[in-house]
Amino acid sequence: MGAGRKTQTLILNERPPSSSTTVNASVSARHLRKNDLGGVIFGCKNNTMMECLSKQLFGLPAPHFAYVRNINPGLPLFLFNYSDRKLHGIFESASTGQMNIDPYGWTEDGSERTPYPAQVRICIRTQCQPLLEKQFRPKISDNFFTASHFWFELDHSQVESLIKLFTPAPFSGNAVSSPITSKRNSLLNVLPAGKWQPIGGMNSTCFPSERMNSDTSGSKKDLRPLAGLAQANRYETLPWDDAGNNECGSSSKTSSSTHEDGEFKPISEWDLHDPEQVNMDFVSSSANPSLNGESQTFDEAGEKDVDIVLSKLKQLMADRERLNEDCSDDIAGPSVIRGIHQDDERFPGLPSDSEEYEKILSISSDPYPDIAQLRKGMDELKNIALQQLQRTRALETKLVESDMEIQQLKERVKELESLALVNESLNVSINMLNLDHEGPIYLLGGYDGISWLSALDSYSPSKDIMTSLRPMSSARSYASAATLNGNLYIFGGGDGRSWYDTVESYCPSKNMWTLCPPLVRRKGCLAGATLHSKIFAIGGGDGVESFSDVEMLDPALGRWIYNPSMLQKRFATAAAELNGVLYAVGGYDGNDYLKSAERFDPREASWARLPSMETRRGCHSLAIINEKLYAVGGYDGAKMVSSTEVFEPRTSSWMMGDPLNHPRGYAATAVLEDSIYLIGGMKDGASCVDTVECYKAGSCWRAANSRAIGKRCFLSVIVL
Known part of the structure; x- marks a missing residue:
């Protein structure tokens, strides 16, 4: 049945606001058409900013849904912190603008309805230094309707001007705080130092180089999936210090072994599910990275190093034996050697100084004790590498177990939420029956x-x-x-x-x-x-x-x-x-x-x-x-x-x-x-x-x- 409708009459002297007046106490709307909307600024404070970024969710009060609903995936977004009046970016929408994606977000204990139901999911497009108000204000001056308040809707020219202002944030270390990358970094502390190759841009995490193949054009091409880049795009993987610098090391700190294309290469999500491959790559990066264009394991590289040393020593012994054979049988001591003329054709390049002769004669005629010592050192290195491999595999196993436990907990949470919803519906039904x-x-x-x-x-x-x-x-x-x-x-x-x-x-x-x-x-x-x-x-x-x-x-x-x-x-x-x-x-x-x-x-x-x-x-x-x-x-x-x-x-x-x-x-x-x-x-x-x-x-x-x-x-x- 129809029911009577209430009105706003001349008795109350109420008039609706025009398009230039505020929708709530602090925000106004331009009411741009969907095709004219180039981007949106969302607001936060110090006490809500971390929840926005950790949940990858931005929100505004309900009246703003008039234009939040026009947001489509990929639209540029920015986050304005009212506490320090800085503009953070560059973000982009990962969903359409919707009401109540998280109905209880930004509340003290989740028991109340969110005050910011006009919401959109986000991801990071480029992690940049925040802009001061005096920097971005001239670019959106038309949006300021008071000295300190401005419209959040941006047209395409304003978005383009803002993006040009942002400066990519520099890296300042190699620490990464995401749950996956932090475990990876802990593995690096127990493995030999290897070559570091940057790849993947600012949001990538630094790890030892992986195998690279050459395509037909001769350029380097990573054959592994880059699923890790998606994880690196999460905000919590990019902690910042007080100076605004990211903790991951910048390309200016790379050694001479850095890859020629100058990009850090992250370990991908694919690597996390293949412990054998990860171990192989770690070991190969800590030894000689390539022989005849192929990667070897730590053991193979160690054996080849020993063979090279032995080959050099054998060559020295052969040269010395030829020297002794060219001399007569009575050339057996220092006096005979000293009697050899420096221009003797049989011994080209011999030093003329007698002290140099003494140094030559002081060399032990038996080099094999040195070779045995080298072999012993190589065996110790092999044992250390083996222990490190075992520790790596143990950590990888724990990582897989942790992932399984996390998945089980997530499923349990879903079950509890479903039960809570059923109980709520039952309570409503009981109330209806009463x-x-x-x-x-x-x-x-x-x-x-x-x-x-x-x-x-x-x-x-x-x-x-x-x-x-x-x-x-x-x-x-x-x-x-x-x-x-x-x-x-x-x-x-x-x-x-x-x-x-x-x-x-x-x-x-x-x-x-x-x-x-x-x-x-x-x-x-x-x-x-x-x-x-x-x-x-x-x-x-x-x-x-x-x-x-x-x-x-x-x-x-x-x-x-x-x-x-x-x-x-x-x-x-x-x-x-x-x-x-x-x-x-x-x-x-x-x-x-x-x-x-x-x-x-x-x-x-x-x-x-x-x-x-x-x-x-x-x-x-x-x-x-x-x-x-x-x-x-x-x-x-x-x-x-x-x-x-x-x-x-x-x-x-x-x-x-x-x-x-x-x-x-x-x-x-x-x-x-x-x-x-x-x-x-x-x-x-x-x-x-x-x-x-x-x-x-x-x-x-x-x-x-x-x-x-x-x-x-x-x-x-x-x-x-």
Whole structure:
């Protein structure tokens, strides 16, 4: 059934903001079209920045969803820290802009709804030094609407100018803090130093070189998967010191063995699942990296080094034996050697100084003890390398076990979350069963005299029980509600400062809200009804202009489209559906409050005038019982009224009904069986009402027991 709609009238002197005024206390919107949106700045403080980066999630208050929803994957993003007024970048969106990706983010213990539901997942495009406000302010000067506040929406030229300002952050060490790369670094401390080759850019992690092959062009090409680069893109893998420098070593610190293309090469995720290959690469990088263009293990390189030393020593021995053979048998001592002339053709290049001869003769004639010592040293090195390999394999095994435990814990968390959701649904179902068979009546949003509400409550009139359900994503008043396929829909309205075009639907069985396609334009104080499995948003306005527009949500199309407009503009109107026909009654046309009424028959596809009421009224309620329309209460342009008028469709005429006990407007009506319940509202144009009146055909209005309701006006009411 349709219900009365609340309005923002001249009584409260409320006007919606223009496009240049703030959406909330500190942020304003430019309302760029999707094609014109080049990037978005998100906000944070010191106490929320780490959560933004660790969760890879940015968020803004709900009113910003008007442009956050236009974010597509890959759009450049920036993060402004209000604490030190620095701009961080460069980020990019990893998802579309959505509501409540993390419904409890940036709260103290996760028990409350997030204050920043307009969210988007992010990743790092380029890690850069942050910009001071005096650096980036000139590039987005058009966005500053006060000395310290600016619009977060950026056009393409502003994004291009900002990106040119950012400077890639230099590396300052080789420490990396990601869970995977930190374990890799711990392995490097126990392995021999090897060649280091940079590859992968700023976000890569430094590790010993891996095998490289040459392609047909002769350039180096890494044949391993670069999955590690994705892990390196996580913010927590790039810790920064106080000077803003990254801990990973820069290319300026590489040794002469650095690869010629000047890039650090990270160990990839593929390596983590192949311990044998990782061990082989570590050992090969610590020994001679290549012989005849191929990589060898530590053992192979050690054996070849020994063979080279032995070959050199054997060559020296052979030369000495040839020297002895060329001399006569009596050339056996220093005196004979000294007698050899320095120009003797048999001994070319011999030194002429006698001290040099003494040095030659002092060399031991038996070099094999030195060779044995070298062999012993090589054996010790082999043992050390073997121990290091064993330790590496043990660490790799622990790493794999840790990964398995983490995966098991993640699955357990998912199970617990599923159980919590089931328990919550069961509690909601139990609460529904505890309500009487007449209900429940759903109360949505409104104003309690102190604050604008986002609450959703179910109310049982007979038992006077109020049950709180999951709230909406933002405060909402002056809205309209309708039902479709067992779900509740609320659309339009505002929060006292701005009007909405957003639409949300609520599923009672799951106790969950879902964001729906928005209205064609922002509006409040509109009416709503359901006809032929389609929802109609009727009339309304933006506080400056009253509308005669009618929008229709077609689930098959998945969007709102314009339907034939009414004959008159109707702000703060009321509407209902009866026997396949829509009725719109009263309202405000921008000059006067109206007595008139009209109806829409989809078979005729046009609106037709009906007889007028006796009383002008807007911000009233419209209810149906016994196939008759009841226009209840409202405001006539000078005062709140208590009168009730009844329309009989069969005779197309109005008649006066029983008046209310107290004049009121901005109330809401709900029909249970053959009774009308008028809930809350405002009296005297200033005070919220906390009472409920009930009317049953054949009797008069009476006060109902309603201690559970409390003060509430500008709300929406619906019965499923």
